[in-house]
Amino acid sequence: MSHDPHIYDPTFVQQLFDEMAGTYGFVNMVTSFGFSRRWRHRCVAEIEIPKSSQVVDLMTGMGELCPSVAPRVGDRGNLIAIDISPVMCQRAKRYENGNLACPVQVLQADALESDLPTASADVVLSSFGLKTFSAEQIEKLAEEVHRILKPNGCFSFVEISVPPSRWLRAPYMFYLKKIIPILGWLFMGSPDNYRLLGIYTNLFRNCEEACRAFQTAGLHAETQSYFFGCATGIVGHRPASS
Ligand SMILES: C[S@@+](CC[C@H](N)C(=O)[O-])C[C@H]1O[C@@H](n2cnc3c(N)ncnc32)[C@H](O)[C@@H]1O
Numbered sequence: 001m002s003h004d005p006h007i008y009d010p011t012f013v014q015q016l017f018d019e020m021a022g023t024y025g026f027v028n029m030v031t032s033f034g035f036s037r038r039w040r041h042r043c044v045a046e047i048e049i050p051k052s053s054q055v056v057d058l059m060t061g062m063g064e065l066c067p068s069v070a071p072r073v074g075d076r077g078n079l080i081a082i083d084i085s086p087v088m089c090q091r092a093k094r095y096e097n098g099n100l101a102c103p104v105q106v107l108q109a110d111a112l113e114s115d116l117p118t119a120s121a122d123v124v125l126s127s128f129g130l131k132t133f134s135a136e137q138i139e140k141l142a143e144e145v146h147r148i149l150k151p152n153g154c155f156s157f158v159e160i161s162v163p164p165s166r167w168l169r170a171p172y173m174f175y176l177k178k179i180i181p182i183l184g185w186l187f188m189g190s191p192d193n194y195r196l197l198g199i200y201t202n203l204f205r206n207c208e209e210a211c212r213a214f215q216t217a218g219l220h221a222e223t224q225s226y227f228f229g230c231a232t233g234i235v236g237h238r239p240a241s242s
C-alpha cells in the first residue's frame with residue numbers, strides 16, 4: 001500500500017500529537033466505547049509486574065497506563081513514562097506529584113533513542129504507540145526494548161488493529177477512517193488528524209510483523225488478539241541468555 005513516508009517522520013508525529021493533546025483523551029474514550037480503556041487494562045494484566053520494579057511506559061501519551069500500573073509497582077519501585085510530544089508529556093506530568101501509588105517520572109524523548117540505561121527495566125509497557133512507526137522503526141524499537149530490559153524482564157504492547165474477519169473489518173475500518181474524524185471534529189479536534197490515525201492503523205494492520213521484529217531482536221515474543229482482532233498485542237520477555 002503506498003503512503004507518504006513523511007508520516008513516520010518523528011517531527012511530524014510529534015507535531016500531530018502536540019495538536020491532538022487537547023482532545024485525544026476525551027475523543028479516544030468516547031469513540032472507543034470504553035474499549036481502549038479495557039485493552040490498556042489487558043495490556044497491563046498480561047504480565048507480572050513485581051513490587052518495587054522499574055517499569056518503563058513507552059509512548060505514554062498523557063500517562064493513560066500510569067494509574068493501573070502504579071499500584072502493582074508500589075512506592076519502592078519506579079515508573080518512567082516516555083513520550084516524544086512535549087504537550088502530551090505536560091499532561092502526563094500530572095502523575096509526577098505523588099498522587100499515584102509509585103513514583104512517576106515523565107521524560108520527553110524519542111523512544112527509539114532514549115537515554116535509558118542498558119538493562120535497567122524489569123518491565124516495558126506500551127499502549128497504542130506502535131502504529132506511528134514504520135517497519136524499520138519498529139525493528140529499531142524492538143532492539144531498544146531488548147537493550148533497556150534486564151534479562152528475564154518482560155514487556156507488553158497493545159495496538160488498535162485491522163480485524164481479520166472481513167465482516168468486522170469493513171464496518172470497523174469505516175468507523176475508524178470516516179466516523180471518528182467527524183466525532184473528533186465535533187469534539188473540537190482536527191478531523192484530518194483523526195483521519196490520519198485511521199490511515200496509520202490501516203498501514204500497521206496488526207502486531208504480527210512487529211512480533212517478528214521483536215523475536216529477531218532476541219526477545220521471546222508472542223501475539224495476543226483482543227475482541228476478534230480489533231486490537232492486538234505483543235507479550236514476552238528478554239531471555240536470560242540473550
Ligand atoms: C495514540 S497515542 C497513545 C497514548 C497512550 N499510550 C494511550 O494509551 O492512549 C501515541 C503516543 O505515542 C507518542 N509517540 C509517537 N512516536 C513516538 C516516539 N518515537 N517516541 C516517543 N513517543 C512517541 C505520541 O506522541 C503519542 O502521545
